[in-house]
Amino acid sequence: MTRTITRSENRTNGSQQNDFLVIENLVKAFPKPDGGQVVILNGVDLKIGEQEYISVIGHSGCGKSTMLRIIAGLDKPTSGLVTLEGKAIRKPGSDRMMVFQSYALLPWLTVRGNIRLAVDEVLKNASNTEKVNLVNEHLAMVNLTAAADRYPDEISGGMKQRVGIARALITRPKMLLMDEPFGALDALTKRKLQTQVLEIWESHRQAVMMITHDVDEAIYMSDRIILMTNGPEATIGEILDVPFPHPRDRHAIQESKEYNDLRLHALDFLERYQ
Ligand SMILES: Nc1ncnc2c1ncn2[C@@H]1O[C@H](COP(=O)(O)OP(=O)(O)OP(=O)(O)O)[C@@H](O)[C@H]1O
Numbered sequence: 001m002t003r004t005i006t007r008s009e010n011r012t013n014g015s016q017q018n019d020f021l022v023i024e025n026l027v028k029a030f031p032k033p034d035g036g037q038v039v040i041l042n043g044v045d046l047k048i049g050e051q052e053y054i055s056v057i058g059h060s061g062c063g064k065s066t067m068l069r070i071i072a073g074l075d076k077p078t079s080g081l082v083t084l085e086g087k088a089i090r091k092p093g094s095d096r097m098m099v100f101q102s103y104a105l106l107p108w109l110t111v112r113g114n115i116r117l118a119v120d121e122v123l124k125n126a127s128n129t130e131k132v133n134l135v136n137e138h139l140a141m142v143n144l145t146a147a148a149d150r151y152p153d154e155i156s157g158g159m160k161q162r163v164g165i166a167r168a169l170i171t172r173p174k175m176l177l178m179d180e181p182f183g184a185l186d187a188l189t190k191r192k193l194q195t196q197v198l199e200i201w202e203s204h205r206q207a208v209m210m211i212t213h214d215v216d217e218a219i220y221m222s223d224r225i226i227l228m229t230n231g232p233e234a235t236i237g238e239i240l241d242v243p244f245p246h247p248r249d250r251h252a253i254q255e256s257k258e259y260n261d262l263r264l265h266a267l268d269f270l271e272r273y274q
Pocket residue numbers: 030031040058059060061062063064065066067231
């Protein structure tokens with residue numbers, strides 16, 4: 001069989017060679033309850049372009065969320081450096097927004113209120129009219145206009161996740177960090193939301209790092225797929241280039257030989273690291 005897989009060298013994809021996010025020799029260790037330390041991530045090197053969509057796949061516990069939290073500024077590296085546009089990341093900032101699997105919405109605020117909160121926190125100089133228009137625009141973008149005045153416990157999981165995505169997008173962060181954003185959704189809702197998020201990203205490009213356990217999701221959505229080795233002491237095992245131009249048609253790409261080769265290659269990798 002002719003292999004069409006391209007293993008990316010550690011560079012940004014396609015035309016965007018700029019080193020927007022740079023991770024250099026990242027090591028993260030946590031203290032063990034009985035003393036000593038366990039090294040979770042050991043020597044991660046990665047560069048991401050400013051409009052690049054990256055997926056990270058690896059077995060449970062290898063340190064994917066830890067890496068995302070370090071990029072978000074919620075946790076610190078034990079050693080190594082993570083920079084965004086050349087500046088070391090030391091704390092959370094409005095240039096990076098997170099989307100969590102567990103939605104993390106405030107139950108006492110409506111859909112509109114949850115989205116508006118992000119605008120109030122980040123776009124402090126915008127007028128009330130500008131903020132209202134922005135919230136309405138983003139409610140429409142994720143098809144939530146009709147549910148704007150409902151509370152989180154009155155809407156479905158898929159709707160909650162759309163609120164989380166609108167809330168993350170509305171302040172136009174330079175980088176979107178998504179931790180298994182579709183992991184809690186049923187198969188149909190998941191596919192719909194994947195398409196919606198991809199369409200939004202295709203029209204408002206930004207850097208994305210998305211953790212997923214789903215190889216098909218990674219191929220459909222991303223430009224490159226980072227395959228992590230198992231922990232402890234996990235690192236990047238391989239980086240796969242996804243050769244399909246955007247905008248993508250899920251059905252069309254799934255019929256191609258490249259798609260199936262890529263899928264089998266990623267699954268083989270994961271099997272090897274079981
Ligand atoms: N604050 C912490 N203190 C101690 N150990 C931690 C801490 N945070 C994470 N860990 C450990 O680090 C390892 C990696 O955790 P992490 O959540 O990053 O993995 P993951 O790859 O995202 O897993 P999953 O796919 O299951 O979400 C796990 O063994 C976890 O128990």
